[in-house]
Amino acid sequence: MHFRRMLLLGLLGPFAACGASADQADVIVYGDYVLTMDEAQPELRGGAVVVRDGVIVDVGPRDRIDAEWQAKSTIAGAGRVLMPGLINGHTHSAMTLFRGMVDDLDLMTWLNQYVFPMEARFVTPEFVRVGAELACWEMIRGGTTTFVDMYFYPDEIAAVVDRCGLRAVVAAPHIDYPSPGFSGWDDSFAAADDFVQRWQGKHPRITPAFAPHAPYTVSAEHLQATVARATELNALVSMHLAEAPAESDYVQEKYATSPVRHAAGLGLYGLPLIAAHMVQLDDEEIALTASSGVGAIHNPTSNMKLGAGISPVTAMLAAGVNVGLGTDGAASNNDLDLWEELRMAALLHKVATSDPTALPAGQALAMATRLGAAAIHKEGEIGQLKVGMQADMIQLDIGQTHHMPLYDMQSHLVYVLDSHDVQTSMVAGKVLMQGRQVLTIDEGALRSKVTDASSRIRAALLTQQEKES
Ligand SMILES: [Zn+2]
Incomplete structure (x- = not known):
């Protein structure tokens, strides 16, 4: 086919010169069904996506793509x-x-008696390397191609992201209290600032960010310092905001306002x-969030598990957040299973609003793709299969018997599909998983490192529980 095309180009002479390079691609990925999440061209039956230099250069029906493109490799889509x-x-x-260290506790008991002491004792650069690699392995297997992270030793996380091939916003935490590696605000903020400066614009898949943990762990004065530096460095900021009633009570008592008004008043709403979370907010705050372009990340399972409340997601979506x-x-x-979050979100807001038409499947899928990209300030880069976008895509196996019958694809993806159906993962044109085999992480080595780390945590947990009983 390519030979024929070259011959044709020869006959057409200079008029076809621009087409001569356009038909060379790195890889063509096929699908019996292509869900682009592009509002102009949402779905294709029997389609293909063409990738060159890590970017999508064509999306269309298989027949046309086969006629117009030749690639070094292809990924079948039956x-x-x-x-x-x-x-x-x-x-x-x-x-x-x-994971599962202690469950079914209220937020403050969970944090103060278990999470914070265990972090103080165990979190080291090595711990973060192993834990982040386990997270990346799980996310690749579950079809996540981009994540926004907030954890200690962000350089270790960035190194793992670099190696495993995912895309990430790596946010460096800074907090008013002692944390792993730091005595308090001054040194954690200086390290975050240094991290952002070193990584900003340096890696095609890694975006650094500031992470002032939350309004109840970072003072107003310190949040203003973050705003000033993020503005100077044109950096993203990721933080917990308006998560739970305890946070609202704290902010009301200390600053006589609500968490969102507090954050907006300090300048955080002028930043990307x-x-x-964004659970505790009223209609005026929802409108402010929409007009400011602030991204809200809904975490339904975490909110339910910690009893934080129900985020007004349908109102936020209606307002354009x-x-x-x-x-x-x-x-x-x-x-770290986003299919579960999709399903939880679609179901939870039907319960919350007593309206079975609330948060339909297509809207939930948008939150995990196109809208999610906008929420993390990467609109136009990821979240759609569209020419010019990064080649970040997944293939899902719908050939198994549990997928029969299949009438409505978007509803099927939200209410039936689970992470085990993800077959292929590609980020920036590089295949990270094929046939459910993660190609960028040594699973055997990872398993033994996780076993070592978790056996030390288990022993400490047993000692603590013995003391308590
Ligand atoms: Zn969190």
């Missing part, structure tokens, strides 16, 4: 759905090592802010 990779807008990657989805850390979820 029995597969091809769609953009999912975006996890809020997590704490290395907390995978605390990624606000995780860019709402993405997140898993939060594995200690409060207890996995």
Whole structure:
């Protein structure tokens, strides 16, 4: 076919010169069904996506793509759905090592008696390397291609992201209290500032960000310092905001306002802010969030598990807020499975509004893709299969018997599909998983490192529980 085309180009002479290079691609990925999440061209039956230099250069029906393009390699699409990779807008990657450590406790007991002491004792650069790699392995297997992280030792996380091939916003935490590696605000903020400066614009898949933890752990004065530096460095900011009633009570008592008004008043709403949770906010604050372009990340499982409340997601979406989805850390979820979050979100808001038409499947899928990309300030870069976008995509196996019958694809993806159906993962044109085999992480080595780390945590947990009983 290519020979024939070259011959044709020869006959056409200079008029076809621009077409001569356009038909050379790196890889063509096929799908029986292509869900582009592009509002102009949402779905294709029997389609293909063409990738060159890590970027999508064509999307269309298989027949046309085959006629116009030749690629060094192809990925077959029989029995597969091809769609953009999912975006996890809020997590704490290395907390995978605390997965299921303690459950069914209230937020403050969970944090103060278990999470914070265990972090103080165990979180080291090595712990973060192992935990982040476990998180990346799980996310690749589950179809996530981009995540927004907030955890200690962000250089270690960035190194893991670089190696495993995912795309990430790596946010460096800074907090008024002692934290792993730091005595308090001054040194943690200086390190975050240094991290952002070193990584800003340096890596095609890694975006650094500031992460002032939350309004109840970072003072107003210190939040203003973050705003000043993020503005100077043109950097993203990721933080927990308006998560739970305890936070609202704290902010009301200390600053006589609500968390969102507090954050906006300090200048955070003038930045590209990624606000995780956004549960406790009123209509005026929703309108302000929409007009400011602040991204809100909904974490339904974490909010339910910690009893934080129900985020007004349908009202935020109606007001035009860019709402993405997140898993939060594995200690409060207890996995990093965005298919589960999609389903939880679609169901929870039907319960919350007593309206079975609330948050339909297509809207939930948008939150994990196109809208999620906007929420993390990467609109136009990821979240859609569209020419010019990064080649971040996944193939889903819908050929198994449990997928029969299949009438409505978007509803099927939200209410039936789970992470085990993800077959292929590609980020920036590089294949990270094929046939459910993660190609960029040594699973055997990872398993033994996780076993070592978790056996030390288990022993400490047993000692603590013995003391308590
Ligand atoms: Zn969180």
